[in-house]
Amino acid sequence: MKALVIVGHGSHLNEDSSLPVYEHAERIRQTGEYDEVVECFWKEEPSMRHVLDMVESDDVYVVPAFISEGYFTQQVIPRELGLAGPITHKGDKTIRYAGPLGTYEGMADVILERTDDLMRGKETSGRTALVLLGHGTDLNKNSSGVIYWNAGRIRERGVYDLVEVGFLDQEPEIGEVVTSVEAENVILIPVFIAEGWHTRETIPEDLGLSGEVTEREDRTIFYGAPVGPHPSMAALISARAREMEEKFVHGAR
Amino acid sequence: MSTAPVKRTSIPNVAAESRAAFAAWVDAHPDGRHFGQVLIRPESSGGYRLCHAEDEGATGLQLYENPRAAREIAKLTGDGEYRPLKSAPNLRRGWALLAADAGDLVTAMNGLYPSAVVHWYLYREGSLDITNYRENAARQSGIYKRVQRLTDQGVQNAAKACCEDAVCLKKTLWDVDEEIPLEMNRGEGEIPCPEPCSVFVSFARRVRLFERENKRDLDAIGLSPSEKEDLSALVEAAATGEVVMAREAEFEKPLNERRMRYRRLTLIPKLRPPVANE
Numbered sequence: 001m002k003a004l005v006i007v008g009h010g011s012h013l014n015e016d017s018s019l020p021v022y023e024h025a026e027r028i029r030q031t032g033e034y035d036e037v038v039e040c041f042w043k044e045e046p047s048m049r050h051v052l053d054m055v056e057s058d059d060v061y062v063v064p065a066f067i068s069e070g071y072f073t074q075q076v077i078p079r080e081l082g083l084a085g086p087i088t089h090k091g092d093k094t095i096r097y098a099g100p101l102g103t104y105e106g107m108a109d110v111i112l113e114r115t116d117d118l119m120r121g122k123e124t125s126g127r128t129a130l131v132l133l134g135h136g137t138d139l140n141k142n143s144s145g146v147i148y149w150n151a152g153r154i155r156e157r158g159v160y161d162l163v164e165v166g167f168l169d170q171e172p173e174i175g176e177v178v179t180s181v182e183a184e185n186v187i188l189i190p191v192f193i194a195e196g197w198h199t200r201e202t203i204p205e206d207l208g209l210s211g212e213v214t215e216r217e218d219r220t221i222f223y224g225a226p227v228g229p230h231p232s233m234a235a236l237i238s239a240r241a242r243e244m245e246e247k248f249v250h251g252a253r
Numbered sequence: 254m255s256t257a258p259v260k261r262t263s264i265p266n267v268a269a270e271s272r273a274a275f276a277a278w279v280d281a282h283p284d285g286r287h288f289g290q291v292l293i294r295p296e297s298s299g300g301y302r303l304c305h306a307e308d309e310g311a312t313g314l315q316l317y318e319n320p321r322a323a324r325e326i327a328k329l330t331g332d333g334e335y336r337p338l339k340s341a342p343n344l345r346r347g348w349a350l351l352a353a354d355a356g357d358l359v360t361a362m363n364g365l366y367p368s369a370v371v372h373w374y375l376y377r378e379g380s381l382d383i384t385n386y387r388e389n390a391a392r393q394s395g396i397y398k399r400v401q402r403l404t405d406q407g408v409q410n411a412a413k414a415c416c417e418d419a420v421c422l423k424k425t426l427w428d429v430d431e432e433i434p435l436e437m438n439r440g441e442g443e444i445p446c447p448e449p450c451s452v453f454v455s456f457a458r459r460v461r462l463f464e465r466e467n468k469r470d471l472d473a474i475g476l477s478p479s480e481k482e483d484l485s486a487l488v489e490a491a492a493t494g495e496v497v498m499a500r501e502a503e504f505e506k507p508l509n510e511r512r513m514r515y516r517r518l519t520l521i522p523k524l525r526p527p528v529a530n531e
């Protein structure tokens with residue numbers, strides 16, 4: 001039997017935090033690809049500490065529902081799940097631990113799908129810039145790296161006149177980017193895993209956004225939903241696990 | 254530990270064993286079993302009917318047949334507040350859930366009380382691993398690293414404030430460490446708690462911040478800044494005629510129930526010193 005375990009951050013205060021994980025798990029469950037699809041969290045139950053006892057399968061794939069490689073994917077998750085590396089044997093179970101989602105091939109496609117959802121039926125004229133918004137932090141370079149990396153991938157496709165990045169907690173600061181980017185249309189997509197305080201309150205407030213579409217004197221700002229809850233992320237999670245399977249099970253040992 | 258991919262499919266694992274054992278435990282009691290705040294009754298059809306224990310015999314309950322609906326049921330309190338701790342005694346009422354078989358029963362139970370069935374089983378079998386506070390704290394990093402410095406008395410008070418049945422129905426099995434047992438009333442429920450949970454660790458962090466403050470910031474009558482803040486918030490709220498409590502895990506807010514329970518243990522003795530000679 002084969003199980004997929006999706007690890008989310010979760011929250012003690014915000015019920016929306018874990019929602020994308022549950023929704024993606026249900027989508028993957030419906031595909032029938034796994035005998036079991038189980039969710040676990042850092043801040044919610046079931047905790048990572050206990051989830052493996054709830055899994056009946058011997059072949060277990062663990063995919064972190066996190067955007068970037070960093071503190072959680074490298075320290076917290078392996079420690080709490082008791083993982084030794086990409087492959088861990090525990091009793092009869094073989095646990096394969098996949099990387100985070102933001103650095104995966106298909107991420108750029110999900111971002112573009114999110115953009116299409118936002119722009120569907122909206123007329124624009126003039127130059128259009130796509131701005132990817134990341135959390136960013138001084139502590140961890142990977143957190144911004146993954147945003148730059150995806151921006152690069154999308155830039156290569158030449159769909160938008162400009163593809164820029166902006167952050168909440170580091171340079172370039174998002175408000176600055178949105179104001180100064182040379183385009184009449186600015187599409188802003190938060191590369192976050194879930195809706196929350198930032199996407200709903202601090203970002204619209206700090207940028208003076210009045211909803212999905214905000215008209216400024218010299219530009220129109222289109223503000224999209226975060227990428228994480230997009231239904232296509234479910235396929236990305238499965239693909240992440242499948243990659244582990246191909247690499248370690250079907251590939252050369 | 255062998256790394257060869259030996260398949261021992263004939264030997265079921267704890268997840269499968271616990272499912273069978275739990276169903277058998279329920280089946281043995283046609284009148285129903287209580288687990289947390291839930292009443293589980295075996296049906297003559299071979300399935301199970303779950304409802305809030307206080308809704309036994311009630312009519313007009315909203316009926317669910319998908320075991321995954323259990324998670325939605327458990328998400329919010331009757332007042333619509335988010336429930337970060339599923340073992341808190343605030344499961345909402347007004348629903349009934351039909352589980353077709355033992356698999357659905359356990360899926361539903363894992364929605365209502367995540368990982369409780371497997372812990373219940375391991376505890377009964379005498380093989381539940383217990384992780385004491387110090388061992389758990391040693392693992393913490395980042396903003397939680399400071400819980401390592403929480404004093405033994407701080408752990409005792411935090412457990413009394415955070416884990417007793419009034420606020421969590423799990424039976425607290427862990428101790429401060431191997432030598433120092435918890436002094437709290439561990440609870441009578443069926444669901445074992447083998448290790449401080451993330452809500453507890455977050456609360457322990459808050460208590461540690463209180464402890465640190467105590468040392469250097471006491472005023473002339475021995476009150477700390479945060480104690481005064483809590484007292485002020487309480488007086489202000491009560492003066493409006495309605496004390497609106499902070500959310501369950503909002504430990505940074507004065508009017509949090511667990512924070513107030515901690516104050517009852519540590520602040521009340523300061524305000525009302527015990528009278529000498531009984």
Ligand code: SF4
Nearest residue numbers: 416421446449450453
């Ligand atoms: S640590 Fe305390 S609050 Fe958390 S589940 Fe255990 S008994 Fe309940």
